[in-house]
Amino acid sequence: MLAGFGMMTESIYKSGSNLEKLLAAGQFVVTAELGPPKSADLEMIKTKSGYLRGQVDAVNITDNQTAIVRVSSLAAARLALEQGVEPVMQMTCRDRNRLAMQADILGAYLLGIRNLVCLSGDHQCFGNHPTARHVYDLDSIQLIQMVRDMRDRKIFACGEEIKNSAKAEAKEPRMFIGAAANPFADPFEFRVIRLEKKIAAGADFIQTQCIYDMDRFKRWMDMVRARGLHQRCKILAGLTPIKTAGMARYMRDKVAGISLPQALIDRIEQSKEPKTEGIRICVEQIQELRNMEGVAGIHLMAIEWEHKVGEIIGLAGLLPRPTPPE
Amino acid sequence: MIVAEQKQIDEIKGYLAGHRRVLVLGCGTCVTVCLAGGEREVATLASVLRLGGGLACVPAPGVRDSGEGKLETLENTIERQCDAEFFDPIRRQAESCDAILSLACGVGVQLAARLFPNKPVYPALNTKFMGTNEAGGKWQENCLACGDCKLGVFGGVCPVTRCSKSLSNGPCGGSEEGMCEVDPERIECGWQLIYDRLKALGKLETLLAAAPPRDWSKTHSGGPRRLSREDVVQG
Secondary structure: OOOOOOOOOOOOOOOOOHHHHHHHOOOOEEEEEEOOOOOOOHHHHHHHHHHHOOOOOEEEEOOOHHHOOOOOHHHHHHHHHHOOOOEEEEEEOOOOOHHHHHHHHHHHHHOOOOEEEEEOOOOHHHOOOOOOOOOOOOOHHHHHHHHHHHHHHOEOOOOOEOOOOOOOOOOOOOOEEEEEEOOOOOOHHHHHHHHHHHHHHOOOEEEEEEOOOHHHHHHHHHHHHHOOHHHOOEEEEEEOOOOOHHHHHHHHHHOOOOOOOHHHHHHHHHOOOHHHHHHHHHHHHHHHHHOOOOEEEEEEOOOOOHHHHHHHHHHOOOOOOOOOOO | OEEEEEOOHHHHHHHHOEOOEEEEEEEOOHHHHOOOOOHHHHHHHHHHHHHOOOOOOOEOOOOOOOOOOOOEEEEEEEOOOOOHHHHHHHHHHHHOOOEEEEOOOHHHHHHHHHHOOOOOEEEOEEEEEEEEEEEOOEEEEEEOOOOOOOOOOOOOOOHHHHOOOOOOOOOOOOEEOOEEOOOOOOOEOHHHHHHHHHHHOOOHHHHOOOOOOOOHHHOOOOOOOOOOOHHHOOO
16 A cells, blocks of 8 residues: 555455455355335335345346336435345436436445446336337446546546546545346347457446356357456356246247247246246256356346345355455 | 328318318428328328318307308428428418418428418428338338438448437347347347448448447537538628
């Protein structure tokens, strides 16, 4: 540490979040997802937080996912934090322009939020306000760059310094920056290039779209490693446990950018206990991903199944979760 | 060209309720080409209005219905409704009517309204977009007039118009087999088109650098956009 800075100590971390510290320490991390309620329902946030507390290292708080209005990710992230869960706040480009984004990032930081995932956002046509006007002032890559510039260059998107007056000290929001990657969308050969653009823009970690087609994911990881991208950012492999064969077919047929092999659907269909089989498949996937070079952790998106996350992580041998270093 | 389509007849009839003598005014440029507001459409719409089941002839309050409920329509089509000079020959005709039904795009309707300050001017069309004719009866948008054209960077395919999210650094995760998740049957992924085009041109490296945030003030920033060119300003 440099002398002459008084009590100030320069942290080796960008944000100091638990997620960042664990990844820096080389731990195989586990993140989960908490979808905020569709009403002013505090209890639901508390209940879901309770399922996830201590079972995972951090929890993504989704931002009007599938373009359906919910409690804001900012508020829900703070409430989750109060419940003892480290939040990863998601922010989409669909609903906010660059002014609102930066204001929310400043506010989120003051509320103790240290992880931010930057997303394009689902198109409004999928949600409950299909006649809304979307924003897309920025796209996800430009958002990543903006959050990085706020943290590392202490400037707003307009180039002004983040300070109250010319003589004031800059007080910048320091976020650990996440981004998404979808190895299953097209054009396949461009997906890794787009990942690289996100990393160059400032993504510290990546959470992928949920993986069912392990062969295609392996091919994507081959391309990731060939470019050395796993050394420039931490890659968390996305997983969503399947509850029923119907859900599997829906995801295969209706959700763009998801590749779901028939063999998996057959396993669920032929099982007498499809939910148990879905969890078994998920645990097998975790084991396979743990042994894959360049995969730094998993992102478990158990949609409306938060209470099963602890069981899955436990079966995968990933409990107890490690304590982050100081 | 500007592509437009005719409004539902009931909406048009609603506007004309109470009027007795209406100038049905076509435009000879874009909307003629896209078969929405040219001479032919003027004739068709005028006859529908005259004959069409006792429509717009509700007498205005306090006016005695002496015309047996008939709407009188005058028809005309000028070369361009976005240019004031073309209105000169129809000025007298317009003044003789108590309303104008314009089959121009929104630009023409607004200019007509400005030129005839005491005359109600109604739109007969919905102005859709600037685009191309793709096949018989099919048109597609190609330009949003964003005011800051980057087609030179994106291989001649506009991400603002063609991408459902107007992403500058696409494609997002909703691109599958060349189609956009917003409507996989009908909407091509604009970013797949950009990718394919730049690949064919051997210029994929263009996409390696992130495109910076757009300057949307060139698109919409309060008040109508204006253009003033010193080189053509007439003393």
